[in-house]
Amino acid sequence: MTRVAITALTFGALAVAMALGVSWLVVSPPGERWEPAVNSLALLAGITGIFAERWASQREQRNQALDSIRLEMARNRETLDGEAFNATGSRARRVYPRLVQSAVDTALSSGSLSPHRDADLIDLLHRWRTAVASVNRRLELTEMLVFTSPSDEKAEQFHAALHSATSFFQGVRTLLDETQAYVSSR
């Protein structure tokens, strides 16, 4: 409430001062118009400067958020292409590396992205976030079951399920492709 009152007071005072400045310019004799003209232009610069600064700041935040997401996606790509997730790699029991999503979380929670202009991107990032959380949870379950089984066969079963054509994991790879392509195009 206080913030709204201060904003109303600030912009109200500026608007009144602007109106008085323009009136002063109109009623002043021709030889004395330099002062009201300078006063009116200074007030106009003050009002537009507030909006310009806000716009530049938002743009900078958005760019920083997109850069962070690009880096995070590249890091996730390295993880998925690494030895741990290679279909022809070792089938032994192992702790898998996890996919990260901190940049996506920050971008979504900080309001850096515009709900109107970035509606598609926000939707894509929400889907990606859900997929990462799900795959990390499934990896946890996999490790738990593989490490508590006395048989190496269990590790092989999970390896086969992880890399099967219908695996959830293949969907995550496709979603990463889609997200990376979209973020790069922004």
Place this chain on the structure above:
Amino acid sequence: MTASDGRLVGDLAKAIDESDFAWSLVLVGEDQRDKLAALTGDLLGKPSSNGDGKQITSGYAYWGIGPTIAWAHACADPFYLVMKQSLDSFTRRWGRVRGRVGEGFHHVSFGVGTGHKDRLILEHLLEHNQDLLYLPVDMSSEMLRLGTREATHRVGPRGHRVVPVQLDFSITDNLAELRDLVHRLVGDEPVLYSLLGNTLANFDHDDELLANLTALARPQDRFLLEVATTEALSDDLARDAVEEYSRSRAYREFVTSALLHNTDLTITVDAVQFRGSVEGDRALKVKVVYQNQTGDDILMMLPDRTRVAFPDRDTIRLYLTRKYARRALDGIVRAAGMRKVTGTHSDFAVPRSAQGFGMDLLLLAPGDPVPAPRPDDDVARVIWEN
């Protein structure tokens, strides 16, 4: 047996062990004339354009020195993926399984092949049983000679403890005789039976054959089974399987060698065709056929000198193989009255090979069949399925 008979056997064993000459003692279980008659009968089938008439059944593809040499060449061909990958990855797969075999085993190997795999098995078994008896069983004496020499090269066992048996093990009565022979030789000591190299897939009635072979095993015995596998079944994958076999010229020469040596046909390897299909929910099936593409009806002379018509577009099925669905393996094992002690899988690590093709090595034991898993028991699938 008299004392003099016993002495004769002892002297024979001593002579084989002490000689530098490559003697091998082979037990021939069947009259080879009957086998030739059976082969002739198989080539008298009715005309068919899809390999369902005339055929060369599994054992005959390796019967005789010509097919045996062609087989050895095909195994050395880097384009014959199934065999190459099977041989390359067997050391690793056997390493994962052998710890569960136990000690004091003898070894009976069905279809000795090149002998490389049997050598690895013998090396391990000999560590725990120096008096091991090794019985490779095959329909082809030439294959036995080739495979046995490789299997026993530098690892032993002593010459008289190696008893190759020339026998068609797809015939049930033969197996009954073999069982009596093995049990007489080893008594109650355990036996490791093996059927490696995807040999099971070469038989029309593979399920029946596996049940007959595993029926030899007593509670103390184990059965080692190696099969080519696929993660999924589809017409596209059947085409990939066909592609895999058709790449190798040496393989084409091998599958036609039985025809070359038992008929007077002029063989061209270009007339070898590969037909892939999905066999129910259990396997991808590849039929290799030889088709008369000369445009004319021709006469073909068989081993007994009879001449039979080989009409234009008619086919002779040369070879049959499969890639079993990995999900169907448990059912196949269960239907044979066995339970899986352990198993291991190896994917084909070749860029052009279809995703999901590989080899599985299963160590089986007789006993109460394990109940079929309920769908919700397949935890890995449930967790990673979409």
